[in-house]
Amino acid sequence: MYTNFFDEFFLDNNPKPLELYLILGSAGCGKTTALKQLALKIADQGGRNVYFIEEYKADFLEFIIELDYRNTEPYYIFIERVGDLSVDIANIIKGAKSSKAIFISSENPKIWTTRVKVNLGLYVTESLDMSQIKDSDADLILNKLEMYGNWTRLSRMSNKNRKIELIQKSKRQLLIGLLEATSGEGYNEIIKKDYASITCASEKSLLMLAGLATIQRVPANESTLTRALSYLNLNSDVHYLSTNMDGIVQYLNGNVTTRHRVYIEQLFHLYVPKEELKEIISAYIKSFSVYQFPIARNISRNEFTIYKHLVNAKYLKKIFKDDKDSVLSLYESFEKTFENEGLFLMQYGLALRSYDENIQAYEKLRIAQQAFPESPHIEHALAQQRIILACNDKNETSALALFSEAESVLNRLNTANIRSNVGAFDRYPIITLSEGHVKVLDNLGLKIEAKVIAKQYYDRITKDSELFSNIIVQQTSKKLMKYYLTGRWPEKSDN
Structure with missing residues (x-):
């Protein structure tokens, strides 16, 4: 698969500086192996230098500037997970801050769609999704298994049945297909043993x-x-x-x-x-x-x-199968130890929010903001919590006061230079602000005012082409228009 990718995108197109090539693939499909093989193949050809990055903590732009200085010709930067550096790469390509770097990377399709595409989607030159084994791949894989792998069990089968073992039982996932085909044991049984x-x-x-x-x-x-x-x-x-x-x-x-x-x-x-x-x-x-x-x-x-x-609230809820006592008791056990650690406190607050412990969540998020005031993610989470409290408050004065505090923060976070950093791995501030404003007014029975506000936010969002290119923002704009037309906030089933 990666050989065809190489021949089509690299030999035929003659990649140019600031182009981005992307391999997409689900867990176990072999995308990291493909990326490394591509890097080796280009390096073996000579003529251009190749750099493979698995982790980079320092200033990535400074790194690229240094490589530009050291290379007389365009060079290749291979990055195993593009999501980790998506904002940096987007800024380099958009601002033409390199004259020689060619980017090749890989990413999980889900992570790409939900977190990374918003930053890099406009800059991808070519991409390949290799999440699933294709029928045309089966013979090549089986030939390699016969030469280098465990062939004892497969040797007793017809070629048709070998393909069934490799492709159908694995639901076309390479890692699981190889395990099933070569061992004959269920994947879970292998893990259990x-x-x-x-x-x-x-x-x-x-x-x-x-x-x-x-x-x-x-x-x-x-x-x-x-x-x-x-x-x-x-x-x-x-x-x-x-x-x-x-x-x-x-x-x-x-x-x-x-x-x-x-x-x-x-x-x-x-x-x-x-x-x-x-x-x-x-x-x-x-x-x-x-x-x-x-x-x-x-x-x-x-x-x-x-x-x-x-310390991520969503992960802890998932791994503890949404057992409230297990999740919250773990956070509680470290509350004193991490009393000055903003990220931990933010996630503690988000966990409390997920169990509708909203007053306690507000306190944790407020302390998190005090501990790490420079974090836009914490500011966003605290503003959202204020809106949640306002939506549950029937007193117009206190509800609007809470919303007003949140509104000033979210409008500031929605400026372009901050928005990309928050929106990359979080809800866009404009989503929290627009949906929250309408819901607060609706909760207070101010339906006419809420409909007017919904239309104003709809116009504001749709006029911002960069913002409106995001699919999640588009979904919010549809909700706003539905509320403007019907006076009812759509539930998930209505979307």
Whole structure:
């Protein structure tokens, strides 16, 4: 698949500086392998330098400027996850801040659609979605398996049945297809046997800790894992433990990785008890408490990706199967430790909000804003919480006072230079503002005023071409128009 991608987009088109080429693919489809093979193929041709980036914490624009200076010809920048640098890359391409960089990257289709496309969608030169195995790929994959893989079971089948094993049973997902075809065991059974074979508590804990990083597609750091294992009163020699788990956990230069994230997600979902997971996550969170606050400024990009994931309200609700006591008790246990850590407090507030504990959520978000006043995400979350309280307040004076505080913040955040940073991984401020304003007025029984405001916001949004290009903003504009016409805010089923 990636060979055709290379031939069509690179040999035929002769890529030019500031072009962006994108490989899309779901978990386990082989997009990272394809990206690395492309990088090697271009490097082997010579003539242009190739740089492959897995993590970059420093100023990315300065990095590009330095590479422009060092290269006399255009060069290729391969980036494993474009989402991590989407705002930076968009600014470089839009502002023509490089005369030599050609970008090639990969991303999960869901992440691309919901988080990254809003920044980079206009700048993609060519893209390929390789999420699923195609019928034309089957013979090539089977030939490679016969030459290099486990062929014993497949050798007894007809070519037709081999394709059924590879394609149909896996629902066209490469990783699962290879597991099904070569082993003959159900994917979940493979995971169950692997996990059951680990009898050492320290090794099991290392697998789960490193697995939490794998889910975010980054390696776990040895020093952080060492602290977490120590907090669990287990053997904290990460290198030693890794050598005993060959094929399940890999250790390389202080970084620890596990099998594919699909494997880890199924392991957590099916075979690890909730209380055991809670202990593991708590130990991992605690291992970040040694850093100065805000933690985001004092750790690497990979480490921050893990920390942000561990304290994320949506993730904790998902992994604890929406058990309110498990989610909130975990936050409560760290409330004092992280009393000056804005991100943690924001997520605590969002968790409380999700369980309709809105007054408590407001207090946590207010403290989060005090702890990290420079964060537009926290400002946005606090403004949204004020609107939620206003929507539940029948007193016109206090409700409008709450909304007024939120309105000034959201209008400021909606300016173009701030909006991109908030909107990339959050609701756009204009969405929160427009929907909230209409709902506050509607809650107070001011329906005529609410309809007028809905039309004003509709006009404001649709006249901003950059803003209106976002699909989520378009959905909000439709809701505003429906309210203007009907006087009723549409529910999800009405959209």
